[in-house]
Amino acid sequence: xxxxxxxxxxxxxxxxxxxxxxxxxxxxxxxxxxxxxxxxxxxxxxxxxxxxxxxxxxxxxxxxxxxxxxxxxxxxxxxxxxxxxxxxxxxxxxxxxxxxxxxxxxxxxxxxxxxxxxxxxxxxxxxxxxxxxxxxxxxxxxxxxxxxxxxxxxxxxxxxxxxxxxxxxxxxxxxxxxxxxxxxxxxxxxxxxxxxxxxxxxxxxxxxxxxxxxxxxxxxxxxxxxxxxxxxxxxxxxxxxxxxxxxxxxxxxxxxxxxxxxxxxxxxxxxxxxxxxxxxxxxxxxxxxxxxxxxxxxxxxxx
Amino acid sequence: xxxxxxxxxxxxxxxxxxxxxxxxxxxxxxxxxxxxxxxxxxxxxxxxxxxxxxxxxxxxxxxxxxxxxxxxxxxxxxxxxxxxxxxxxxxxxxxxxxxxxxxxxxxxxxxxxxxxxxxxxxxxxxxxxxxxxxxxxxxxxxxxxxxxxxxxxxxxxxxxxxxxxxxxxxxxxxxxxxxxxxxxxxxxxxxxxxxxxxxxxxxxxxxxxxxxxxxxxxxxxxxxxxxxxxxxxxxxxxxxxxxxxxxxxxxxxxxxxxxxxx
Numbered sequence: 001x002x003x004x005x006x007x008x009x010x011x012x013x014x015x016x017x018x019x020x021x022x023x024x025x026x027x028x029x030x031x032x033x034x035x036x037x038x039x040x041x042x043x044x045x046x047x048x049x050x051x052x053x054x055x056x057x058x059x060x061x062x063x064x065x066x067x068x069x070x071x072x073x074x075x076x077x078x079x080x081x082x083x084x085x086x087x088x089x090x091x092x093x094x095x096x097x098x099x100x101x102x103x104x105x106x107x108x109x110x111x112x113x114x115x116x117x118x119x120x121x122x123x124x125x126x127x128x129x130x131x132x133x134x135x136x137x138x139x140x141x142x143x144x145x146x147x148x149x150x151x152x153x154x155x156x157x158x159x160x161x162x163x164x165x166x167x168x169x170x171x172x173x174x175x176x177x178x179x180x181x182x183x184x185x186x187x188x189x190x191x192x193x194x195x196x197x198x199x200x201x202x203x204x205x206x207x208x209x210x211x212x213x214x215x216x217x218x219x220x221x222x223x224x225x226x227x228x229x230x231x232x233x234x235x236x237x238x239x240x241x242x243x244x245x246x247x248x249x250x251x252x253x254x255x256x257x258x259x260x261x262x263x264x265x266x267x268x269x270x271x272x273x274x275x276x277x278x279x280x281x282x283x284x285x286x287x288x289x290x291x292x293x294x295x296x297x298x299x300x301x302x303x
Numbered sequence: 304x305x306x307x308x309x310x311x312x313x314x315x316x317x318x319x320x321x322x323x324x325x326x327x328x329x330x331x332x333x334x335x336x337x338x339x340x341x342x343x344x345x346x347x348x349x350x351x352x353x354x355x356x357x358x359x360x361x362x363x364x365x366x367x368x369x370x371x372x373x374x375x376x377x378x379x380x381x382x383x384x385x386x387x388x389x390x391x392x393x394x395x396x397x398x399x400x401x402x403x404x405x406x407x408x409x410x411x412x413x414x415x416x417x418x419x420x421x422x423x424x425x426x427x428x429x430x431x432x433x434x435x436x437x438x439x440x441x442x443x444x445x446x447x448x449x450x451x452x453x454x455x456x457x458x459x460x461x462x463x464x465x466x467x468x469x470x471x472x473x474x475x476x477x478x479x480x481x482x483x484x485x486x487x488x489x490x491x492x493x494x495x496x497x498x499x500x501x502x503x504x505x506x507x508x509x510x511x512x513x514x515x516x517x518x519x520x521x522x523x524x525x526x527x528x529x530x531x532x533x534x535x536x537x538x539x540x541x542x543x544x545x546x547x548x549x550x551x552x553x554x555x556x557x558x559x560x561x562x563x564x565x
Contacts, residue, residue, distance in 0.1 A: 051412040053564040071560045077414040087405035091320045100316065103309040104415040
């Protein structure tokens with residue numbers, strides 16, 4: 001099977017610091033791959049290695065079936081990218097910045113620039129200097145440059161960074177349509193896990209340079225621990241009653257949480273028990289662990 | 304559009320939209336302006352004495368003769384030192400701005416090869432320097448005519464023109480190392496430091512009598528700042544400058560191709 005991205009034992013060290021440690025990534029064509037990790041986990045280093053911007057200390061990188069050479073060789077006419085913060089020439093307009101990218105990508109169609117400006121909602125500031133753009137519009141410019149040449153693969157580092165809520169939804173829908181309608185592979189790293197959760201079809205979790213988990217959305221759904229969340233007017237009395245009944249109760253910001261299967265599978269019994277002791281629940285819900293919870297559980301972080 | 308013309312178009316657009324070309328043109332125009340001022344002072348000794356330090360400097364530089372040969376010498380010597388600084392500033396800007404503006408990463412994973420972009424930057428720098436050198440000569444002719452000094456001949460103008468161009472070329476050939484320092488140092492400050500260091504060393508080494516072996520001293524000696532160039536420079540001097548150029552160019556290309564862009 002050919003993968004859009006394939007790394008084998010990819011490692012990168014900076015002196016004594018092991019930024020990437022034997023990372024084996026497999027990203028299928030047309031997937032939206034959410035690459036998650038804490039600050040300094042190795043997300044950006046991975047993206048830089050995929051783009052040939054850093055020389056791996058060990059291992060190999062293949063992108064769209066082509067080996068990425070440490071000398072800048074790669075299938076770059078088919079790859080769009082946004083690495084870390086978007087950057088642009090401040091004294092050039094949005095259109096001129098994109099025009100440079102169009103020419104360096106050898107795109108003959110002069111309308112490509114106008115098309116991507118429209119697509120990314122940059123028409124109102126197309127002739128404004130990039131140095132005068134808001135953070136959100138600068139991010140849109142970065143995304144426009146990544147998508148200008150209609151690539152088969154886009155590598156995006158924090159694509160929602162700096163965007164307002166409407167912009168976040170807009171970009172999420174754009175990326176989803178690229179993947180679902182045009183078969184574009186999207187590899188995105190993000191700190192905003194709820195955003196990744198809504199769009200990604202596959203996840204990789206990197207921690208301290210190691211890929212500690214790789215799974216698809218369905219498997220993630222299965223792995224997320226369910227829990228019973230309970231609210232009551234007299235939380236202390238309710239907690240005491242449940243503890244007396246032998247439940248392991250965790251209280252968290254005005255809500256009690258039960259994770260035992262006998263509680264999750266029988267919330268009606270819990271409700272009856274609380275009514276009996278005179279502290280009826282005001283809210284009783286079986287919730288599933290969020291991606292953020294799952295991520296923190298896996299990486300040993302705390303909420 | 305091929306890769307090189309695309310890259311050169313991009314580099315030219317960046318320069319055109321910047322104020323740096325205008326500033327460098329204004330800066331280099333000071334050279335004939337100051338040369339003209341020296342000529343005015345030297346034409347009138349009474350005023351020269353009244354001018355204090357400036358007239359002393361003018362006397363030192365020109366041996367007190369206000370004519371076209373002396374004026375062209377002033378331009379050449381100014382191009383030797385001033386050109387070296389100004390051209391290094393241009394190179395520091397062309398390469399260093401990609402790191403200061405964080406745009407270098409947008410130039411690395413493109414169908415246009417990295418070395419093509421580096422070469423396009425050098426071609427832009429060469430054209431820029433050619434333009435500034437022509438500006439010095441043309442403005443110099445205008446200023447010289449305006450201050451009305453004797454000793455003009457078309458042959459002298461022709462010889463002086465090529466001397467100016469040769470000094471500019473000698474300075475240009477030292478710039479790839481400035482580009483390398485700007486790239487590896489990721490910004491403007493390291494190449495500025497490098498330029499100050501090499502200029503200071505060039506002066507010291509000229510005084511020590513080894514200037515013909517030190518590439519950064521060759522343009523200064525060629526400009527005639529330490530005497531007739533034929534007595535001070537040999538084939539080895541030009542060969543060393545050429546080697547510095549080739550070594551600097553290759554090093555810069557290799558750095559852009561291979562170094563970690565973290």
